[in-house]
Amino acid sequence: MIPSSVSIEEIFLLAAALFVVLAIMMFYRAVAGPTTQDRLLAVNVLGTNTVVILALLAAGLDEPWFLDVALIYALLNFLMAVAISKFTVERGGVL
Amino acid sequence: MVADRTLVPLSETVTVRQTVGYAVQSGLEDADSLEVHLVVALPYDAEVPEGKQQVEEAKQLLSKARRWVTEDAGSADVTVETAVLGTERYLFGPRDYADIFEEYTDDHDLDRVVLDPEYHPGVTSSILQPLEHELESAGIPYDEAAVERPARHERLVGEGTERFDRYFALFWISFGFYLVLGDPTYWFDLVTGVAVAGIVSFSLANVTFSFPLHRIGSPVRTIRFAFYVPYLIWEIVKANVAISFVILRPSMPIEPVVTRVNARVRSGLPLLALANSITLTPGTLTVRANDQRLIVHTLIPSAREDLFDGALERAVRFVFHGRTSARIPSPRERGDAEIVGGDEL
Amino acid sequence: MIEAARFWAIVVLVVAGLFFTFVSAVGVIRLPDIYARAHTASQTDTLGAGLALAAVALALGWQQASVYTVLLLFFVFITNPTAAHAIARSAAETGIEPVTADSAADGDTREPSTASTDRNSSDDDGGSDVDGGETA
Amino acid sequence: MSAFAYALVVFILLAALATALFRDVLSAIVVFGAYSLGMAILYTFLLAPDVAMTEAAIGAGVTTILLLLTIARTSRPPTDRLFERIHLPAVVAVGAFVLVLFTLLGDMYAVGDPNAPVWGWEALETTPSVYYVQETYADTGAQNAVSAVLASYRGFDTFGEAVVVFAAGIAVLLVLKREVFT
Structure with missing residues (x-):
């Protein structure tokens, strides 16, 4: 039974909006810290959230090529987390 | 009269001869006499059959190295000691090696360690600290021998069939990945896929697999891994x-x-899989x-109870070593699980 | 019929994904230290992301784009725990002390569980002692 | 603008504020990552995935590495305060600029508005891309439509960009001369 009043696209867009709200919640930790690692962790989670939001937008707006952006972000986000966490220890030893 | 006391860990690398030469030369630069301790650390204990053979090989290497030292020393005052380490315990990774070197330097009151840059004992994996880092945290001064190293990928190239297996496996993996992203029924994608996979496998096969492939073992492991994922x-x-x-x-x-x-895994890849699985849960x-x-x-x-029950460890062992x-x-x-304080980090 | 099943499956997946992401957001805000936060931040979030991406894959159906979604899922599952491990390790190496049950219990009143009572005796002296009850 | 876009704009503003205010450079870099995440989503939402991809690569990848390299070669200030002190005249100047931009906001077309110039000017009786392809030679004499757009139709724009790039180059040379070559 599919309700006639909502379409699946609207559900995806609404979910994307809620994910953004959750992202704002998590952003509190990125500001509050107290250590750099805490901030990094929060931004890493935000990155995962971004990937999900982009995927939801791709489904919601029916534009499948948004997934390319999501794919690039998934990998770069990981690189950023590893680069900075290594940097905090070895101070540029990785770079 | 200042004496320099140096520990030189050895293994059969292409740069071992130069390392010994460097140790002698640099030791004599700022000291009148030199005491060189040449050691070979073995990953297995001497009791098992392959262990005995390794001890033999280690002794041969040590006697060769002893001759090199006397050659390089010339008329200078150099004494040489040799030893085979690790025959009584199972050495796994860099931390174990650093420990055993620390024990040895304490026992013999040595000043420094000269490391062969190609010296990579035991299991190395991206989640483990390298030996240099472990030596540093153990507080042993070390010195990397200034040697001319050959290009790094040479070390990873194996025998003919092994090399072929690497190319073969990487070719099909990258070709499959290309077709997943492209269209498997379109001839253009098939042709360019073969070209791209060929380039990728020839340029990167030597650095992709840091572990030996096995013709039956590796596919079987992949299939077992497919069972592991839903679990x-x-x-x-x-x-x-x-x-x-x-x-x-x-x-x-x-x-x-x-x-x-204490995970009972035997090499770097299962260790990585287990550590990542533990983190994912x-x-x-x-x-x-x-x-x-x-x-x-x-x-x-x-x-914590689940972790100590070791279900994930068993599953990883199933993937890599069979049922x-x-x-x-x-x-x-086993007594391999314990609660420690925060200081252990 | 199949359309309806797919619709509700997508709704359930999206809602479950939102729920686990919400849990991870709450965890990131509430939990006391970096190590505890890493648990929810990276793992609960991985499940939330995985469920939402599964919903997207289901909605896109059998086409090229859903392959991308599966790839994304794969990358998220591989990279997230690795990043969490990297961050936790860097925290450990910069010397951030974890808040353990003993130190947290001083300030808080928590219901005493069996595990914490039989550990207190051995952990108070030195910290790295072997606990006989747990390891025997 | 939907609720989604509003939530996103709030997030981006928060991230931008935090980036500007953090005293600790490393924290600012990390939070700047969050800012670039929001921007990437916004670009994607406004149907510009190519710009979003660039933002992803530049914001999360290159900028982070460049900034890390920079602070690896400089020293980290002692962090006695969490936030920077706010420089009031700068806030006033930036605020005035933002206000000017806001007055122009009403003239912008909504996303997907059929009257937007992208879909064609009445005066031209065609879409801009078709116009460029058809009329470039007659209008400008340039053989290449891309060059014509960059150097002629958007000449002032490109001129501004070139000025910015040269100014940045000169600034880099000045800094290098002071810090490195002397």
Whole structure:
């Protein structure tokens, strides 16, 4: 039974909006810290959230090529987390 | 009269001759006499058959190295000691080697260690600290021998069939990946895919696989891994639900504890798989890997119980070594699991 | 009929994904230290992301784009625990002390569980002692 | 603008504020990552995935590495305060600029508005891309439509960009001369 009043696209867009709200919640930790690692962790989670939001937008707006952006972000986000966490220890030893 | 006392760990590398030469030369630069301790550290104990053979090879290497030292020393005052280390215990990764070198330098009151840049003993994996780092944290001054090293990939190139296996495996993996992204029925994608996979496999095969491939073993492992993934996902979902209830309860009854688990895995790849699986399951987080001793931060008691029951360890052993290897006692029964304080980190 | 099943499956997946991401957001805000936060931040979030991405894959159906979604899922599952491990290790190496059950219990009143009572005796002296009850 | 876009704009503003205010450079870099996440989503939402991809690569990848390299070669200030002190005249100047931009906001077309110039000017009786392809030679004499757009139709724009790039180059040379070559 599919309700006639909502379409699946609207559900995806609404979910994307809620994910953004959750992202704002998590952003509190990125500001509050107290250590750099805490901030990094929060931004890493935000990155995962971004990937999900982009995927939801791709489904919601029916534009499948948004997934390319999501794919690039998934990998770069990981690189950023590893680069900075290594940097905090070895101070540029990785770079 | 100042004496320089140096430890030189040796293994059969292409730069071992230059390393010994460097140790002698640099030792004599700022000291009148030199005492060189040449050692070979073995990963296995001497009791097993391949261990005996390794001890023989180690002794041959040491006698060769002793001659090199006397050659290089000329008329200078140089004494040489040799030893085979690690015959009584099982050395796993860099931390074990650093420990055994530390013991040796303390026993013989040595000043410094000269390292061969190509010296990579035991299991090396991206989650383990390299030997240089472990020596530093143990407080042993080390010196990397200034040698002319050959290009790094040479070390990874194996025998003919082994090399072919690498190319073969990487070719099909990258070709499959290309077709997944492209269109498998379109001739253009097939042709360009073959070209791209060819370039990728020829340029990168030597650095992709840091572990030996096995013609039957590797595909079988891949299939076993496919069985492992649904199991892992089920475990993740279970643990997630458990931890969600804990976090959403207003009182939040968490109980963070740092534990140490000695994983019974034999090489770097299973160790990496186990550490990542532990991290993926909520409630347990691998903070450090000190060789096969994983330092795991656990958040709730039930997650800690699961970790000590060792279900994931058994599953990883099943993936890499087959069904019979999976039947081992849990870490709790073996006495390989313990709760440690935060200082252990 | 199949359309309806797919619709509700997508709704359930999206809602479950939102729920686990919400748990991870609450965990990131509430939990006491970096190590505890890493648990929910990276793992609960991985499940939330996985469920939402599964919903997207289901909605896109059998086409090229859903392959991308599966790839994304794969990358998220591989990279997230690795990043969490990297961050936790860097925290450990910069010398951030974890809040353990003993130190947290001083300030809070938590219901005493069996595990914490039989550990207190051995953990108070030195910290790295072997606990006989747990390891025997 | 939907609720989604509003939530996103709030997030981006928060991230931008935090980036500007953090005293600790490393924290600012990390939070700047969050800012670039929001921007990437916004670009994607406004149907510009190519710009979003660039933002992803530049914001999360290159900028982070460049900034890390920079602070690896400089020293980290002692962090006695969490936030920077706010420089009031700068806030006034930036605020005035933002206000000017806001007055122009009403003239912008909504996303997907059929009257937007992208879909064609009445005066041209065609879409801009078709116009460029058809009329470039007659209008400008340039053989290449891309060059014509960059150097002629958007000449002032390109001129501004070139000025910015040269100014940045000169600034880099000045800094290098002071810090490195002397």
